Amino acid sequence: MGILDRIKAKIEWAQAANVVSEEAALVARLDADPNDRQALVRLAELITQPVPEAIADPLTAAQQPATAAGQRRTALWALAEEYAGNPHAWAPLIELARLLVEDDEDAATRRLATACDRDPSGQALAQSIEMLRDRGLAHQAVSLGVAKWVPATHPYETGRQLVLAAVEAQDGLKARELVSRLGDAYPDVDEVARLERLADDVVEPHTGTIPIVRSAPSTASAAEPASIPPRSATGPAGAAHATPSAPTPDLAARPPKKAARGERVVRAQDAGSREPGR
Structure with missing residues (x-):
C-alpha cells in the first residue's frame, strides 16, 4: 500500500462519513500542478495526523513508534518521490x-x-x-x-x-x-x-603577490668541479657520448730539435773563431 493509496483510503473514509476532506482538495491541486510545494507540504502534514483505527498506516506499521517530525519527514519523502515521477515536476x-x-x-x-x-x-x-x-x-x-x-x-x-x-x-x-x-x-x-x-x-582569501626568486649567476668553478675535464666546445653540455677533443701538445715541453749535420759544422767553426788567443 503506497502513500497515495493510503491518502485515497482516507479520502474514501471521509466521503463515507460525509466529511469534507482537505486531502482530496490537495490531491486535486497536485494533480493539476505537481510543482505546488505548499500543497505537497500540507498534504504530508495531514496524512501523519491520527487516522481511524480501521485504516492501516503503512508508514508506521511493524515499526517502532516515531516522533511526529520523523513521521512528517517520511510522509513528505514518500509524496515527493511519488510526484517526482511526473516529467513536468x-x-x-x-x-x-x-x-x-x-x-x-x-x-x-x-x-x-x-x-x-x-x-x-x-x-x-x-x-x-x-x-x-x-x-x-x-x-x-x-x-x-x-x-x-x-x-x-x-x-x-x-x-x-x-x-x-x-x-x-x-x-x-x-x-x-x-x-x-x-x-x-x-x-x-x-x-x-x-x-x-x-x-x-x-x-x-589567499590574495597577494607571489615573490619571484631569481637564482644568482653561477661561476665556472662552481658549475664544474675541478675533477671533471672541460666540456667539448661543440658537444652538448655533460653529454656522455661526446668525443673528447685531441689534447693540444705543449710546445714548451718538447725536446730541442737536433740540428742538421751541416748546421753543426757551421756552429763549430763559429765557436772556434770566438775562442780567445786564436
Whole structure:
C-alpha cells in the first residue's frame, strides 16, 4: 500500500462519513500542478495526523513508534518521490534534495540539476540556489548556477540568487562577472548597482603577490668541479657520448730539435773563431 493509496483510503473514509476532506482538495491541486510545494507540504502534514483505527498506516506499521517530525519527514519523502515521477515536476525533486542534502550532498545536487533541466523558466534554479545557500553550500550553489543559468530567459531573481551565492562563496571574480551579465540582461533594475557594490567588496582569501626568486649567476668553478675535464666546445653540455677533443701538445715541453749535420759544422767553426788567443 503506497502513500497515495493510503491518502485515497482516507479520502474514501471521509466521503463515507460525509466529511469534507482537505486531502482530496490537495490531491486535486497536485494533480493539476505537481510543482505546488505548499500543497505537497500540507498534504504530508495531514496524512501523519491520527487516522481511524480501521485504516492501516503503512508508514508506521511493524515499526517502532516515531516522533511526529520523523513521521512528517517520511510522509513528505514518500509524496515527493511519488510526484517526482511526473516529467513536468521539478518542485518535488527540490523537496527530495532538501531532505537529502545533510546526509548525501551529491545525491541532492543531482536531483537539483534534474529539477533545473525540467524547468526552462528558471524558477527551479532560483529555488535550488536559495536552498543550497540556506544550507551553507554557497560553492555548490555557484557551480549549479553557472552550469544552468540563462540570463536572456531566466527571471531577474535567478541571477540575483546566483550573484549572492558567489558573494557568500567569497569568489569576487565570479561575482563581478555574474553581476555584469545580470546588468546586461536587466539594465533597468536599480538593485544591480547594490549587487555590484557587494561584489566589489568581496575580499578573496589567499590574495597577494607571489615573490619571484631569481637564482644568482653561477661561476665556472662552481658549475664544474675541478675533477671533471672541460666540456667539448661543440658537444652538448655533460653529454656522455661526446668525443673528447685531441689534447693540444705543449710546445714548451718538447725536446730541442737536433740540428742538421751541416748546421753543426757551421756552429763549430763559429765557436772556434770566438775562442780567445786564436
